[in-house]
Amino acid sequence: MDHDDTRSNTAPEDPESPEDAGVHAQASSGAGASGEAERNDDAKHGTPEIPSVLPVLAVRDVVVFNYMILPLFVGREKSVLAVENAIQNSRYLFVCAQKEEQVEEPTLDDLYMTGSIVAVMRMLKMPDGRLKLLVQGISRARIASFIQTEPFMLAEVQAIEEHDSVKFSVEVEAMLRSAREQSEQILALRGVSSGEIMNVLQGVDDPGRLADLIAANLRLRVEEAQRILEAEEPVERLQLVNTQLSKEVEVATMQARIQNTAREGMDKAQKDYFLREQMKAIRRELGERDFDQEDEMSELAAAIAKAGMPKDVRKEAEKQLRRLGAMHGDSSEATVVRTYLDWLIELPWKKMSKDQLDIRLAAKILDEDHYGLHKIKDRILEYLSVRKLNPESKGPILCFVGPPGVGKTSLGRSIARALKRQFQRLSLGGMRDEAEIRGHRRTYIGSMPGRIIQAVKQAGTRNPVIVLDEVDKLGTDFRGDPSSALLEVLDPEQNFSFSDHYLNVPFDLSKVMFICTANHLETIPSALRDRMEVIALPGYTMQEKLAIAQRHLLPKIIKDNGLTEKNLSIHTKAVERIIREYTREAGLRSLERKLGALCRKIARRKAEGHKGPFRAGAAQVPKFLGVPRFLDAEKEKDFTSGLALGLAWTPFGGEVLHIEASSMKGKGRLTLTGHLGDVMQESAKAALSYARAHIKELGIEAGFAEKTDIHIHVPSGATPKDGPSAGVTMVIALISALTAKPVDSTLCMTGELTLRGRILPVGGIKEKILAAVARGLDHVIIPSQNVKDLEDVPKELLRRIHVHPVQHVDEVLPLAFGTR
Numbered sequence: 170m171d172h173d174d175t176r177s178n179t180a181p182e183d184p185e186s187p188e189d190a191g192v193h194a195q196a197s198s199g200a201g202a203s204g205e206a207e208r209n210d211d212a213k214h215g216t217p218e219i220p221s222v223l224p225v226l227a228v229r230d231v232v233v234f235n236y237m238i239l240p241l242f243v244g245r246e247k248s249v250l251a252v253e254n255a256i257q258n259s260r261y262l263f264v265c266a267q268k269e270e271q272v273e274e275p276t277l278d279d280l281y282m283t284g285s286i287v288a289v290m291r292m293l294k295m296p297d298g299r300l301k302l303l304v305q306g307i308s309r310a311r312i313a314s315f316i317q318t319e320p321f322m323l324a325e326v327q328a329i330e331e332h333d334s335v336k337f338s339v340e341v342e343a344m345l346r347s348a349r350e351q352s353e354q355i356l357a358l359r360g361v362s363s364g365e366i367m368n369v370l371q372g373v374d375d376p377g378r379l380a381d382l383i384a385a386n387l388r389l390r391v392e393e394a395q396r397i398l399e400a401e402e403p404v405e406r407l408q409l410v411n412t413q414l415s416k417e418v419e420v421a422t423m424q425a426r427i428q429n430t431a432r433e434g435m436d437k438a439q440k441d442y443f444l445r446e447q448m449k450a451i452r453r454e455l456g457e458r459d460f461d462q463e464d465e466m467s468e469l470a471a472a473i474a475k476a477g478m479p480k481d482v483r484k485e486a487e488k489q490l491r492r493l494g495a496m497h498g499d500s501s502e503a504t505v506v507r508t509y510l511d512w513l514i515e516l517p518w519k520k521m522s523k524d525q526l527d528i529r530l531a532a533k534i535l536d537e538d539h540y541g542l543h544k545i546k547d548r549i550l551e552y553l554s555v556r557k558l559n560p561e562s563k564g565p566i567l568c569f570v571g572p573p574g575v576g577k578t579s580l581g582r583s584i585a586r587a588l589k590r591q592f593q594r595l596s597l598g599g600m601r602d603e604a605e606i607r608g609h610r611r612t613y614i615g616s617m618p619g620r621i622i623q624a625v626k627q628a629g630t631r632n633p634v635i636v637l638d639e640v641d642k643l644g645t646d647f648r649g650d651p652s653s654a655l656l657e658v659l660d661p662e663q664n665f666s667f668s669d670h671y672l673n674v675p676f677d678l679s680k681v682m683f684i685c686t687a688n689h690l691e692t693i694p695s696a697l698r699d700r701m702e703v704i705a706l707p708g709y710t711m712q713e714k715l716a717i718a719q720r721h722l723l724p725k726i727i728k729d730n731g732l733t734e735k736n737l738s739i740h741t742k743a744v745e746r747i748i749r750e751y752t753r754e755a756g757l758r759s760l761e762r763k764l765g766a767l768c769r770k771i772a773r774r775k776a777e778g779h780k781g782p783f784r785a786g787a788a789q790v791p792k793f794l795g796v797p798r799f800l801d802a803e804k805e806k807d808f809t810s811g812l813a814l815g816l817a818w819t820p821f822g823g824e825v826l827h828i829e830a831s832s833m834k835g836k837g838r839l840t841l842t843g844h845l846g847d848v849m850q851e852s853a854k855a856a857l858s859y860a861r862a863h864i865k866e867l868g869i870e871a872g873f874a875e876k877t878d879i880h881i882h883v884p885s886g887a888t889p890k891d892g893p894s895a896g897v898t899m900v901i902a903l904i905s906a907l908t909a910k911p912v913d914s915t916l917c918m919t920g921e922l923t924l925r926g927r928i929l930p931v932g933g934i935k936e937k938i939l940a941a942v943a944r945g946l947d948h949v950i951i952p953s954q955n956v957k958d959l960e961d962v963p964k965e966l967l968r969r970i971h972v973h974p975v976q977h978v979d980e981v982l983p984l985a986f987g988t989r
Contacts, residue, residue, distance in 0.1 A: 219259070219261050219286055219307065219308070219328065220258070220259050220261065221325055221326065221327075222316060222323060222324070222325050222326075223255070223259075223261055223262060223263040223286065223323070223324065223326055224250075224251035224252070224254045224255050224262055224263065224321055224322065224323055225251060225262075225263050225265065225280075225312070225315075225321075225322035225323065225324050226241075226243070226248055226251050226252065226262045226263065226264045226265075227247075227248065227265060227266075227267050227275050227279075227280055227322070228241065228264055228265070228266055228267065229266070229267055229270045230266075230270050230391055231266065231391075231394075232266050232284075232285075232389075232391060232394035232395050232397075232398050233264050233284070233285040233287055233304070233306045234285065234306050234381040234382075234384055234385040234397075234398065235285070235306045235307070235308065235309065235331075235378075235381045236305070236306055236378075236381065236382070236385075237285075237305065237306040237381070237385040238290070238303065238304070238305045238306075239303075239304065240301060240302065240303050240304075241264075241301070241302045241303075241304060242295075242299055242300070242301055242302075243299060243300040243301075243302060244298075244299040244300075245273075245274075246320075247274075247320065247321045247322065248321070249298075249299075249300055250320050250321035251321040251322065251323075252289070252292065252300055252302065254321065254323075255289055256289060256292060260288060260289045261286055261287070261288055261289070261307070262286070262287050262289060262304070263284055263285075263286055263287075263310060263312070263324060263326050264284050264285050264286075264287050264304070265280050265281050265282070265283070265284030265285075265312070266280070266281050266284065266391050266394075266395060267279055267280060267281075267391075268280070268281065268391075270391075276318075277315060277318070281395055282311050282312045283309070283310075283311045283312075283329075283395070283398060283399045284309075284310060284311070284312075284398075285306045285307070285308065285309055285310065285398070286306075286307045286308045286309075286310045286326065286328065287304040287305060287306050287307060288304065288305050288307050289302055289303075289304055290303045290304060290305055291303040306385075308328045308329065308331075309328070309329035309331075309398065309401075310326040310327060310328045310329055311326065311327055311329060312324045312325070312326055313325045313326060313327050329401060331377060331403075332377065332401070332402065332403055341376055341404055341407075344376065344404070344407050344408060344411055345374070345376060345379060345407070347411050347414075348370075348379060348380070348383060348407060348410060348411055348414060349367065349370050349371065349379075351411070351414040351415065351417075351418055352366075352367075352370060352383060352414065353367055354418055354421075355414070355417055355418060355421050358418075358421040358422060358424070358425045370382070370383075375403065376403040376404050376406070376407040377403030377406055377407070378403075379407060379410075380397065380403065380406035380407040380409070380410045381406070383410050383414070384397045384398075384406070384410050384413070387410075387413055387414070387417060388417070389413060393413060396409060397409045397410060397413075466490070466493070466494055469490055469493075469507075469510055469514070470490060472514045473486045473487065473490065473510070473513070473514060476513070476514050476516075476518055477518045477519035477520075478513065478518050479518065479675075481674065481675075482513065482518070482674045482675075485513075485673075485674055486510060486513050486514075489506050489509060489510055490510060492506055493506045493507060493510070505611060509611060509671075512618060512622075512626070512671070512672065513672070513674075515626055516622070516625065516626055516672075516676065517625065517626070517628070517629055517630050517631050518631070519631070520629065520630050520631060521630055521631045521632045521680060522589060522590050522591060522630045522632060522633075523589070524556065524560075524588050524589065524590065524632075525587070525588055525589040526553060526556060526557035526588075528550055528553060528554055528557065530587070531549075531550060531553050531587035531588070532546065532550055534583060534586055534587040535549065535550075535583055535584075535587060538579065538580075538582075538583040538586070539576055539579070539580065539583060540713060540716050540717045540720060540721070541709065541713045541716075541717075542576070542580075542706065544704075544961075545569070545580065545704055545706060548567075548704055549567075549580075549584055549587075552565070552567070553587070553588070563661035563662075563679065565701070565702040566659045566661075566683050566684075566685065566700055566701045566702065567683075567684050567685070567701070567702055567704060568640070568684075568685040568686070568687060568693075568698075568701035568702065568703045568704065569581075569684065569685070569686045569687075569704055569706055570686075570687050570688070570689075570690050570703055570704070570705050570706065571688070571705060571706030571707065571708075571755070572688060572706075572708055572754070572755035572756055572819075573688060573754075573755075573756050573758065574754065574755065574756020574757045574758035574759075575706045575707075575708060575709065575755060575756045575757070576706070576756075576757075577638075577686040577706060578594065578636055578638055578686055580684075580706075581594070581634055581636035581684040581686070582594075582634075582636075584634055584682070584684065585633070585634035588634065588682075590630070590632060590633055590634050590682070591628035591629060591630050591633040591634070592628075592633065592634050592636075593624040593625075593627060593628050593633050593634070593635045593636070594635075594636045594638055595620050595621070595624055595635060595636070595637050595638065596638045596639060597637055597638060597639050597640050597642065597643050597651065598638070598639035598642040598643075599642060599644060600643055600644065600651045601643075601644040601645065601651065602651065603650060603651050603653070603654045604619065604670065605619060605620050605651060606619045606620060606621060606651050606654035606655060606658065607619045607654050607668075607669055607670045608622060608669040608670040608671035608672065609670060609671055610670050610671070611671055611673070616671055617671060618669050618671040618672060619654075619669050619670070619671070621635070621658055621667070621669070621678070622669045622671070622672065622676065625676075625678070625681065631677065631680045631681070632680035632681060632682070633681060633682070634681075634682045634684065635681055635682070635683055635684070636684045636685075636686065637655070637683060637684070637685045637686070638686050639686065639687065639688075640652075640655070640685040640686065640687050640693060640697070641687035641688055641689050641690070641692045641693050642688075642692075643655075652693075652694050652697050653694075653696075653697075655697055656696060656697060656700065658678060658683070659683055659685075659697070659700045659701065660700055661679060664677075664678040664679055664681075665677050665678070665679040685701055690703060707755070707935045707936060707961065708754070708755025708756065708823070708935075708936050708939060709755065709756070709757065710939050710942075710963055710965075710966055711745070711748055711749070711939075711942070711943060712963065712965055712966075713963070714748050714757060714760060715741065715744055715745060715748065717757060718744050718748075718757075718760060718764065719741070719744070722757065722760070722761050722764055723739060723744075723764060726761070726764050726765050726768050727768055729765075729768075730765070730768040730769055730771075730772045731772055731775075732768060732771065732772055732775070735782065736775070736781035736782045736783060737768070737771055737781065737782065737783050737784075737785075738782065738783075738784050738785070739764075739767070739784075739785045740784070740785060740786045740787060742786060742787035743785050743786050743787045743789070743790050744764075745787070746787045746790050746797075747760065747763050747764065747767075747790060747794070748760060749799070749943065750790075750797035750798065750799050751763050751790075751794055751797055751798055751799070753798075753799050753824075753943065755823075755936065763794060766793070766794060767785060767790070767793045767794060770793045771783045771785070771793075808911045808912050808913075808914045809911055810905045810906055810908070810909045810910055810911050810912075811829055811830045811831050811832075811902055811905050811906030812827065812828070812829050812830075812902060812905070812911070812912060813828050813830075813898050813899075813901045813902040813905060813912045813918070813985070814826070814827060814828075814898070814912075814914075814916065814917040814918070814946070815827075815828050815894070815895045815897075815898030815899075815917065815918060815919060816894070816898075816917055816918065816919040816937035816938075816940060816941060816949070817890065817892065817894065817895065817919075817937070818892075818894070818932060818933030818936050818937060823933060823935075823936035823937040823938070823939050823940030823941075824940055825917060825940050825941065825944045825946075826883060826884075826890070826895065826898070827883070827884050828881070828882075828883055828895060828898045828899055828902045829881070829882045829883070829884070829902065830879065830880070830881050830882075830899070830902040830903045830905065830906040831879075831880045831882075831906055832873070832877050832878070832879055832880075832906045832907055833877065833878050833880070834876060834877065834878070835876070835877060835878025836875070836876070836878065837874045837875050837876070837877065837878065838878045838879070839853070839854065839857055839878075839879050839880075839881070840878065840879070840880040840881070841853050841881050841882075842880070842881075842882045842883075843882050843883030843884065843885070843890065844883075844888060844889050844890060845883060845890055845891065846889065846890060846891025846892070847891070848891050848892055848893050849883075849890055849891050849892060849893075849895055851893075852893055852895055852896035852899055852921070852922060853881050853899050855896060855900075855922050855923070855924055856896060856899040856900035856903050856922060857879060857903060858924055859900055859922065859924060859925075859926055859978065860900065860903050860904060860907060861874050862924070863926070867904055867907075867908065867982075868908055869904070869907045869908060870907070873907060877907075879903065879906075881899060881902070881903065883895075892931075893921040893922075893929075893931065894919045894920060894921060894931035894932075894933075895919075896920065896921045896922030897918050897919065897920040897921070897922050897928055897950070897978065897981060898918050898919070899922070900922055900978060901918065901981060901982075901985045904982070905985075905986075910986050911986075912985050912986065913948070913984070913985060913986070913987050915946055915947040915948055916946065916947075916948040916949070916950065916984060916985060917941050917944075917946050917948070917949050917950070918949065918950035918951075918981065918985075919931055919934075919937055919949075919950070919951060919952075920950065920951065920952045920975070921952075922978070926977050926978040926979065927976065927977055928952045928953070928975050928976055928977060928978065928981070929952060929954070930952045930954035930955045931952065931955065934951060934955050934958035934959070934961070934962070935958065935961045935962050937949075937951075938962055938966060938967075938970065938972070939962075939966065941970055942966050942969050942970050946970065947970060947971060948970065948971045948973060948984070949970055949971070949972055949973065950973045950975055950981055950984060950985075951972060951973070951974055951975075952974070952975065952976070953974040953975060953976045955974070956974050959972065
């Protein structure tokens with residue numbers, strides 16, 4: 170490198186000092202005056218003039234102006250030879266700048282043709298072979314032609330004469346003043362004493378000389394400095410310098426503003442510190458605050474900084490902390506603010522548990538916790554797979570709908586276990602206050618956040634699994650509608666900024682996995698239901714209940730009652746009998762209670778000193794559990810006319826209905842009993858209308874409608890019954906009563922009836938077939954459009970009962986009256 174720093178020319182001992190511009194101006198002016206005097210003295214004593222052929226020294230990042238004195242470090246071989254040649258001859262060099270600083274061996278095309286003739290004032294050889302020069306700019310010059318390029322560059326140069334006479338005008342005077350004023354402004358912004366320097370600048374009236382003096386000390390890029398050097402007209406040079414000074418003023422102003430802002434911030438922090446210390450001393454003297462409270466304020470401030478709150482939340486927390494600092498520690502308001510800050514600090518603003526997205530392991534965990542439910546498990550694994558491939562995806566809100574005891578809540582717990590997330594459960598049954606969801610305003614005594622925020626805090630992470638249990642049992646009264654408050658919670662497009670009334674700041678719930686459970690879908694408001702993906706959980710079959718009891722229930726119940734599988738064995742037939750005769754439900758809760766009662770009986774015998782092992786077979790079940798609740802004696806081998814078996818769906822599973830019809834002499838009245846709903850009564854009327862319209866085809870006595878009363882009854886009259894699926898059963902029972910033909914006792918049926926005799930599809934096919942199999946029936950009639958629902962029915966069930974799909978009543982008659 171040919172030199173070290175262009176700004177170290179006049180102050181090499183402190184090249185980075187902020188006073189460079191002023192010192193340079195003063196030093197350069199003095200150096201220029203002495204140099205000019207020396208040249209005049211040399212001319213008087215006959216010193217040789219500057220030769221026209223001079224060695225060329227290429228420099229990297231500096232442009233030399235007239236009267237400028239600066240040090241140069243010379244290290245390249247060509248440059249060293251050029252300097253040595255100058256020292257041996259006239260001690261003059263032609264210095265020009267490179268166009269590109271990184272070029273190590275510049276060619277003619279890499280150099281600016283305009284430069285400066287300099288006089289070598291001093292030279293010092295360094296130990297590493299480099300040369301250190303002190304040079305002074307003598308005159309502008311340009312290269313006319315190159316004499317040689319090896320071993321060093323030698324060129325013929327032409328000096329550029331300075332314009333001695335400049336016509337002073339108002340414009341020139343304005344530019345001179347502007348240059349001086351802007352120079353003074355820069356010095357003031359940099360904090361430099363400008364009196365002596367400005368005296369030097371005021372003493373220079375030549376526009377070209379003043380422009381060179383200022384340009385030599387400005388921090389200019391090579392291109393900008395070269396443009397000023399090449400301007401031959403003094404006024405033009407001064408105008409270019411004024412432009413650069415304006416830019417430098419802007420930069421210096423901005424720099425000073427930044428420094429002042431930083432300094433003011435530091436001063437304010439120091440001032441605040443001293444004022445706080447004084448306030449502490451005053452309060453200690455007044456006895457208003459003790460050291461523990463001061464420590465508490467410091468701990469709260471540190472906890473707020475550590476909590477990872479978003480910017481707007483932290484701003485609110487710091488505001489409340491300042492309010493707390495201005496209150497008396499024993500005031501009620503201080504307690505409210507302190508509690509609020511504790512909530513903000515303890516919420517997991519940034520803490521998240523890492524999801525375990527191993528799909529095979531999740532499938533294994535689901536199989537361990539639940540038997541069957543294959544479609545539900547597949548949907549859960551699909552959800553986890555999407556989370557694995559796209560962690561930022563907004564997953565659906567799953568809603569498990571099904572009868573009690575089928576494992577809806579425990580499925581949520583299994584999902585949390587599979588994901589390795591925290592699990593929280595909120596029971597919404599009977600909730601009527603909207604504030605339970607959104608929280609209470611802090612203006613109320615005893616206010617606190619809503620149940621959602623409480624669950625997140627208890628979980629300790631931003632992404633727990635929260636089960637909203639019994640969402641179909643939310644209530645509404647004068648305190649608000651909780652189901653409407655849930656709309657924001659369960660909407661992925663809104664819950665990223667959920668606002669609790671107590672917190673009054675947004676909290677991100679988008680990472681929480683919400684799972685809802687319900688027994689009835691119809692009671693859930695449509696707007697809330699639209700935000701959820703409904704997954705139906707049907708009741709369990711006999712085989713599924715038996716497998717669940719053996720795999721999950723019995724080991725747990727035996728252990729809970731202080732027994733072991735070695736001293737107690739319950740036979741499979743015993744479990745089947747309990748399921749068949751003691752529990753008829755879709756879920757497993759009654760079965761679990763009955764198994765628990767049986768184990769308690771045996772635990773008592775063991776506690777009384779009886780020696781085991783104990784065995785429980787099917788014959789011993791009544792001894793432990795008493796008389797069966799549901800007996801097979803209800804099943805009749807032969808039906809009398811007017812009796813038919815129908816199938817119904819209830820929230821607790823399927824059920825077999827006895828539908829009875831009786832005809833008697835009368836005036837054509839229709840009587841319906843059995844606590845029937847409006848839809849079921851309409852089905853009975855439709856059945857009667859069909860029978861009256863098809864007297865001949867059905868073999869019914871003509872004119873029965875005017876002289877016969879019809880009574881249709883459905884037993885279990887205390888139980889409300891409704892729905893269209895009993896239509897086909899009613900028409901068969903009515904035809905049987907009018908024709909005195911008995912219906913096949915091994916047959917049951919379901920389907921909606923139209924006036925034309927068509928059989929329309931109904932719901933709950935799986936539960937209904939399950940009930941028919943449990944009753945021991947052999948045949949079941951279903952609408953043809955329900956054949957697709959047989960895919961949900963286990964194969965072992967279908968092997969135990971014969972399914973007859975039908976489209977019209979004409980197809981039912983031969984099946985019902987034994988002519989199939």
